[in-house]
Amino acid sequence: MKNIKRIAVKVGSSTLTHENGKINIKNVDHLSKVLSDVLNMGIEVVLVSSGAIAAGFSRLGLSEKPKELRIKQASAAVGQGALLYMYEKFFSEYGHSVAQILLNKKDVENEHRSENLTNTFNTLLEYGIVPIVNENDSVAVDEILIGDNDNLSATVATLIKADLLILFTDIDGLYDSDPHKNANAKLISEVRDIDSVMHLAGDATSNRGTGGMVTKLEAAKHCMDNGINMVIANGSDPDVIYSILKGERIGTLFIADRE
Ligand code: GLU
Numbered sequence: 001m002k003n004i005k006r007i008a009v010k011v012g013s014s015t016l017t018h019e020n021g022k023i024n025i026k027n028v029d030h031l032s033k034v035l036s037d038v039l040n041m042g043i044e045v046v047l048v049s050s051g052a053i054a055a056g057f058s059r060l061g062l063s064e065k066p067k068e069l070r071i072k073q074a075s076a077a078v079g080q081g082a083l084l085y086m087y088e089k090f091f092s093e094y095g096h097s098v099a100q101i102l103l104n105k106k107d108v109e110n111e112h113r114s115e116n117l118t119n120t121f122n123t124l125l126e127y128g129i130v131p132i133v134n135e136n137d138s139v140a141v142d143e144i145l146i147g148d149n150d151n152l153s154a155t156v157a158t159l160i161k162a163d164l165l166i167l168f169t170d171i172d173g174l175y176d177s178d179p180h181k182n183a184n185a186k187l188i189s190e191v192r193d194i195d196s197v198m199h200l201a202g203d204a205t206s207n208r209g210t211g212g213m214v215t216k217l218e219a220a221k222h223c224m225d226n227g228i229n230m231v232i233a234n235g236s237d238p239d240v241i242y243s244i245l246k247g248e249r250i251g252t253l254f255i256a257d258r259e
Contacts, residue, residue, distance in 0.1 A: 004245060006044040008162040010153035014170045015235040016051035021058030028086045034238040036094030044125045046160055048133045048153035055079035076137035087132055099129045102136035105146050108155050118159045150215035154222035165223055167216055168235025173252035178202050191254045194221045220254040230254040
């Protein structure tokens with residue numbers, strides 16, 4: 001964990017919103033504060049933030065996350081703005097500025113477009129701005145959909161050559177069996193061989209996010225294949241970033257073979 005100069009952090013809908021679809025102000029504030037401090041430590045930060053659909057549906061008067069595509073897309077359009085407004089407010093309170101980057105598969109698959117995107121990221125980081133990334137959910141259709149922000153964050157971490165990707169979620173990391181079903185499930189603190197843990201993914205998802213462990217392990221594989229370390233940690237207390245940066249063992253660390 002030495003010499004970390006650039007990190008990507010992914011935070012999920014269930015951390016950023018309450019179950020009723022309102023923004024979890026305490027969590028957004030706390031995350032913005034810690035990341036601002038990380039910037040003050042001289043480390044560049046890219047934030048991949050979910051939560052657009054989750055923060056939008058209550059503003060459409062709905063009581064739960066919609067299933068129909070057009071309503072999801074409308075929710076995302078409303079929620080994305082609401083979230084960015086909160087990030088802008090909190091980051092600026094702590095002395096920093098944010099930028100919004102919304103993208104789809106085509107932007108990262110096409111060589112010319114992804115090169116252009118990488119230049120945009122690098123330029124923002126050079127200027128000390130925090131790029132806040134999400135999928136462009138309001139215009140995404142199947143053919144151009146990445147679909148989940150775990151995979152999106154691994155792609156972004158690879159494009160910007162991050163030293164570390166931190167995936168925040170609502171459990172402490174990867175367990176050797178489903179902790180919701182088995183009280184004796186043990187947290188796995190370190191993974192070097194991703195293929196040996198893929199079967200532990202299960203199918204657990206929260207009602208607001210889309211990912212679960214499957215996409216987190218896909219993200220880990222993507223990162224490790226590209227020489228990037230990744231941590232899965234509990235996002236309920238973003239202060240753990242300080243410990244992670246100090247090299248303390250928090251959550252599950254996926255160690256890439258960098259040779
Ligand atoms: N892009 C989606 C949103 O902002 C979330 C995708 C995910 O949870 O992985 O609502």
